[in-house]
Amino acid sequence: MKLFRLSGTSVLIALLTMVLASCGSSKSVSPPKSSLTEVPLSKVLRSYTPKINVGSPVNVNWGNTPNLNLSGAVDITKFGSIYRAEFNGSTSQIFVRPTPKSNFAALGTIDGEILQLQFPSQKYGFALVRNPSSNPSGIATLTTLYSSSDGGKKWAMVSTGLLTQIHFFSPQDGVGVTSVTNSTADQPPSDAIETTTDEGKNWRMTQILAIASSNGALINSSSFSFPSQEVGFLAIASQPGAGSQAKTLLTTHNGGTTWKVVSTAGFSNTTSGLPITGYLEEVTFTSPTNGYLVVARGPRGAVYSSTDGGISWSTDQILPASPSPSTSIAYYRHTTPYGPLAITNFGAVWSSNSANTWKQVFPSYWPSQLSFADQILSGLTLDGWGVVIPLDSSKAVSFTSIPASNPIYFKDFSSGEVAISGGNYWLKTRSGPWKDILIPNAGQVLFSDFLSPNNGILVTTAKRDKIVATSDGGSTWRGVQAPFMPISLDMLSTNNWWVIGGVQGPLLNNPYKKNVRVTTYSLYHTTDGGKTWKRFTSSYWSNLGPYGIKFQSASIGYFWTSQQLLVTLDGGKSFKARPLPSWLQISSDHGLVPTGSSSAVVTDGSLPLFRTNDNGASFSAIS
DSSP, X not given: OOOOOOOHHHHHHHHHHHHHHOOOOOOSSOOOOOEEEXXXXXXXXXXXXOEEEEOOOOEEEXXXXXXXXXXXXXXXXXXXXXXXXXXXXXXXXXXXXSSTTSXXXXXXXXXXXXXXXXOSSSSOEEEEEEOTTSOTTSSSOXXXXXXXXXXXXXXXXXXXXXXXXXXXXXSSOEEEEEEEOOSSTTSOOEEEEEEESSTTSSOEEEEEEOOOOSSSOSOSEEXXXXXXXSXXXXXXXXXXXXXXXXXXXXXXXXXXXXXXXXXXXXXXXXXXXSOOBSEEEEEEESSSSOEEEEEETSSTTEEEEESSTTSSOEEEEOSOOOBTTBOOEEEEESOOTTOOEEEETTOOEEEEOTTOOEEEEEXXXXXXXXXXXXXXXXXXXXXXXXXXXXXXXXXXXXXXXXXXXXXXXXXXXXXXXXXXETTEEEEEESSSXXXXXXOTTOOSEEEEEEEETTEEEEEESSOTTEEEEESSTXXXXXXXXXXXXXXXXXXSSSSOEEEEEEEEEEEEOOSSOSSEEEEEEEEEEESSTTSEEEEEXXXXXXXXXXXXXXXXXXXXXXXXXXXXXXXXXXXXXXXXXXXXXXXXXXOSTTSEEEOSSSOEEEOSSSSSEEEESSTTSEXXXXX
């Protein structure tokens, strides 16, 4: 099973969707009127082509917290601990969360990608690892079994073979599913059951699983569950497609030596009981009759349950059916010392109490954007809360309720707070209530940045090539018509702005789609409040649709695309370009914020946050 990543692009789409869906905010009194003064079309005085120096890829130190945007195997144990593996391209780091409400801690590492983790006890654990040299798309993938006798800190290689799924009853005894390669070309590969009694060093085949598949590879995914030493269940599935997947549930009554079919879900008339919709994640039984089936792309926040030993199944709504972030369940264990536990496909941990009330216990928030002012790191969560994040990880984050629907911007200052929602600008002093200020002729605000609670700039849907500015808390506004379409704003001072802007080219002939225009992106800089601009162009970002720009000072600035982090130390004359890891997409226009002359913090819409102290050459996780 793989955790699906919450990509930066998904965060940006979600934010823009909230913007366009927002209809302002409910308020008891009408907001005060304000005036708007129009400024004539500004001019680009000069264009520059910065020198681009390509640096080494951004280096990341993972720390003690797993990155929710990385795929990895998960094991919710019967004793309530959660183990998780995180694969960074060559090595898997293993983490443990001893109890649902405790913190994650880093354990050992294993070369290669961990396909499955299983801890039959708090001391002994097993990891099934795809060898680094194996072809992931191959029908039979070479795997290596590792074991640990110290709770996952150190791992030793046990055996190598074609195992695809394991279950250990004890440190010695286990059962597994293995691929069987046949000797003749006209015979497709098959899968078999094997057992071990010597910690996985040697395996003995006990049964061939002769179950038809649609593409030759019999089993694409599988999952064991043993409610007792003798009675067990095995769910297997073929290659998925179009949201559906053929599945078979088998049972054993002799500890896994032999198996028989209980129910199926096929693409023909062989379906009996199992849902064909969704992709198999895991099966878990609490008794010989009561069990749960977890599928990806199934009902959001729900699992399938059975009370007749897996013969028939019905939908059981566990979590709220939330689309952002998704509550689709990836792992579920109904019985632990702490009650039922569930983990979503975005890595969130949910726990249920005795009253069957579910609560997300990790992460405490989903950061969609960041801001920094007066030594305060703040941000906005995906569900619309303002959050203040201590740079000292030993201190807890605090949350601010924003009295607005679907806010798109929040920033905390020592003197107050600012929020933007719909066509409204919200302002709050430390001792006073929120004040709702209507932005004249705004439509919906798309992009914004504030230097202080009273001093900010923004772009609205009313006119996409206009930057609207205020320096008196919204009493008066100045509309600056720009010679480009702004998509990211950075305000260094009242009149000193950096902006990412796009210019559409002429119509192009296209055999597939008519009326196509190419947008070219550049950096723009003004020191006179938008009257005149300097333009910075480069092939590194002209056609990539860059996401954001943030300057710490007149000379130090960060600029990012979906693939690159570019840093300037000389005010834009030159940039150091560093490739970003494929999983780290700083896609929000406020996804990175400088916090010092060489430091900055980034978010990709998930946790942990990452901090650099060397102008982007390396980042370390903030636990």
